[in-house]
Amino acid sequence: MAELRWDDHARWLLDPGRDGWLPEGWVADTTVADWQAVLDLVVERGWALTFVVGCFEMPLPRAEEVLSWPVGAAARPVLSVRPGPGIGVVFRFRSAERIDFDVDVAELRGQDGLDVLCGFLAAVGRRLGRSVPTCAEGGGVPFLGYDVGADRVLVR
Template identity: 45%
Template sequence: MGRRSGQHGGVSDLLWDDVKCFFDLDLMGSLPDVRVPNASVEDWQAVLDLVAEKGWKCQYSEGERVLPVPRAKAVLSRAADAECPDLRVWPTADVLAIFRFQAEDEVDFDVDLRELQGQDRLDVLCGFFREIGRLLGKPVLMDPEGEYGHPVLGFDVEADRVVVLADPQVR
């Protein structure tokens, strides 16, 4: 699967025409799950720091209450019956990622495929995955909604870019 040169000056990790099947709402669900496996509290904190450092717009909330972004350790050590907080992050005005603090050993977030149609938005998503993957030195994997453990694409640490992990023809 060589990169086609010449298109977009080679800046795109993935070409929309090659992967648009993975952004089909009927196939993938509208909210695929994205995860960084084998994570730690430190990784979560690194992601929170990255959001602040990049100046990405964000909003942290617990239930209906919007609060300042806490330290990752505080969120992840909350009582078991506490509401699952979420952190909404906008890498650009039109693309939203919602981080869910469900487990300290996995950084997980949802993206909305309705916002991710076309090459420009795909580039934003790939850039977001790359920032997180490079920071943590770990893969960032996207599974279809409700199909945990079957990633279709993700950031590959060795390749240092986002790659296709499933065969588009299979779906």
């Protein structure tokens, strides 16, 4: 993933001290099968994970089960994943139609962290055959993401 260089492109985009935001990522127009493909990817890659509902840690269920839980439930499921050192990703199961996640960049330092982040975005995008954009917390214009047409992570 060395196409993006920390010093050239990403330092100013992903500096946790800059604005204190968590980049948001997503994959649009998804299905329950797409969610399951991402859950399978997490398990296949051996990424550390924690699945929590409210205050309770539970075994990772199938996507169909999680996405069938009532929308208004007080405790919403959250999947935390560590694809590598310095990178935490939190998936939120809001709907089958869109896979949403936040990237914790508090520990992301230098080229190694950027490579892990790019590898994660590319792995999800390749598994689903879709682009995976990220933007600043709260929305806005995507600034970094996996582009399915180029088959690589690009700064936008």
